[in-house]
Amino acid sequence: MxxxxxxxxxxxxxxxxxxxxxxxxxxxxxxxxxxxxxxxxxxxxxxxxxxxxxxxxxxxxxxxxxxxxxxxxxxxxxxxxxxxxxxxxxxxxxxxxxxxxxxxxxxxxxxxxxxxxxxxxxxxxxxxxxxxxxxxxxxxxxxxxxxxxxxxxxxxxxxxxxxxxxxxxxxxSPRQRVVIQQHQSIGDKAKTTVHEDLEECIRKLVKFEEMHSRLENFVSRLELEEKACAQIGQSALDRYEQQELTAQAVNQFWQEYAERYRSMRREIESEQGEFEDLKMLVTKIHVPGMVPKANSLIQRFVTLRNEVQTRNDRINQFQREHDNFSEVANSYERWAIGMNFKLLNSSKQDLTESAVPPAKQETSLVEAKRSAQHHSELTKEIETQGKVYQTRILTLLESLKNSLSLGKETAHTSQILVLRYLLF
Missing domain, CATH: 1.20.1270 (Substrate Binding Domain Of Dnak; Chain:A; Domain 2)
Known part of the structure; x- marks a missing residue:
């Protein structure tokens, strides 16, 4: 003030x-x-x-x-x-x-x-x-x-x-008085114009100060929020390594990390127009120091916006790749359960055939050979399909790790994301 x-x-x-x-x-x-x-x-x-x-x-x-x-x-x-x-x-x-x-x-x-x-x-x-x-x-x-x-x-x-x-x-004299009155009138008119321009400038200045103060508080708050959010990943990783957090707790940290950045992005998008108005307003105020003051705040906003946008893009990319990884992992889990049931049924059938009376052992021997061949085929299918799933899962996991090395992501964020993918 x-x-x-x-x-x-x-x-x-x-x-x-x-x-x-x-x-x-x-x-x-x-x-x-x-x-x-x-x-x-x-x-x-x-x-x-x-x-x-x-x-x-x-x-x-x-x-x-x-x-x-x-x-x-x-x-x-x-x-x-x-x-x-x-x-x-x-x-x-x-x-x-x-x-x-x-x-x-x-x-x-x-x-x-x-x-x-x-x-x-x-x-x-x-x-x-x-x-x-x-x-x-x-x-x-x-x-x-x-x-x-x-x-x-x-x-x-x-x-x-x-x-x-x-x-x-x-x-x-009358002529002198007329001349002076003319100049006085011109001066008064100029003075009125100056005062009107001054009042308009003051109104703009008050609006600028109010807008600048509010937006500066907004940027400062989000800068602190961004710094606090950036510490979540490292904190979770450190506490997990010290066995203070479970995998479920680490996942909760991840959810908070992603949601806070999405919330910051929504806030920044809602205030984008206000910063454009501030940029236009400062060009209409001819007061020393106002332009650098506004430009400095706008630059802080742009830097914050780019940082949050980069983080959101990375989070979305990691989320998509993690969804692909989870989908393949779930498919592998369902397939493994199905194969376990098939192996269990095959084992039960072998036990039943081994308990038949001697009179029927000749017939049972043929069926046992058929059952052994079926069991062998089932085992080969499990080995072959298991290798396919294992290759796909390892490929997706490697893709996740490689994607973390793209761009200029900070180390602690990369570590917590790798940790999260490995835990699931």
Whole structure:
């Protein structure tokens, strides 16, 4: 909000400065009529008006310079406060880790060393606080100077208008009064136009700040979400290797990993139009620093969008290949169960034939040979078809592993995906 107020002040004094430059040409024309007004004693007054006019221009320049300095100091103060906040948060996090006393002796010693290190860094934190306080004092000082100069500028503007209305007016001839009124009308019209443009610019500036703030929060939130999501795979793999997670739990991690990236993609697609509007809006605002500010945010959004899209494409590719792998694996499982039933029935038939009476052994011998031949054919079919399925499964698994090496996928994501495919 402070930056918005400073931008408003900057635009206001810039408009006033432009108006004064227009008034300078009016003043030059009035000077040309000084000889006609010499008898009335107006040259001295006009000279004083010119001096006040130059003083007003100088003050406007000073105001603009101080406003720019104030904006710089405010940015410095904001950066110092953010740095101090991060430092305090970091030290608090380190202290909270050391608060657990039910740990091994080695860990307690390490925690004691950490506490001593934090204690040694307190001077550094105090220095950061002093820097922030000094910067805050400079901000307050510059702000008060700007307010004082602004009051002086308004006083001179009122004096100039009073001179035109009360002092110079009664001594001017009708022709001179008409000329001055014409220039006054032109100046007022220009002033009105400047104010209208200024108000429109301010409205656009307010809209820009609101849109930029909301979209920056959106991008920052998704950036944190993306970082957190990228850690899911590595966390699951580490915990699985330490036997803290079952295969079912790893699969649950995978489902969360994929769903969170799909959710981020949907959010990014829904906000795509807002960033296009921001890009168009910034071209209509002629305020220093707005274009780089917007372009930086848009670039962050584009980078985030590309990263999330790449992750989603990879997830979809892996999902398709995993579905193919699962389909073949399920087909192999059904076939293996069927073959087991056939082998079981064949074994039962052999047992039945071995228990026939001696009188029927001649007939049973023929049937036994036929059964043995059937069993042999069934075994060969199992071996042949089993090799076919094994080859297909190994080929698909190798394809899965090879697909993981494409592109620039990070190592932890590749590991968790390989782990998931091997578990199923």
């Amino acid at each position: 402070d930056e918005l107020c400073n931008s408003f002040r900057h635009l206001t004094y810039q408009a006033l400065y432009d108006d004064l430059l227009v008034r300078r040409s009016d003043l030059n024309k009035i000077k040309e009529q000084a000889e006609e007004l010499a008898a009335l004693g107006l040259p001295e007054r006009l000279s004083g008006l010119a001096s006040e006019h130059e003083s007003l221009i100088s003050i406007c320049r000073d105001v603009n310079a101080r406003l720019e300095l104030l904006a710089t100091e405010q940015r410095n103060f904001k950066n110092l406060v953010e740095d101090l906040s991060k430092w305090i948060s970091s030290q608090c996090t380190r202290l909270s880790i050391c608060a657990d006393l039910e740990v091994p002796v080695e860990t307690l010693r390490a925690n004691l060393s950490t506490v001593k290190d934090i204690s040694n860094q307190l001077d550094q934190g105090q220095a950061k606080v002093l820097q922030a306080e000094e910067c805050a004092d400079r901000v307050n000082t510059n702000a008060s100077n700007v307010a004082m100069i602004a009051e002086e500028a308004l006083r001179l503007v009122n004096q100039r208008q009073t001179f035109h209305d009360t002092k110079a007016g009664p001594f001017l």
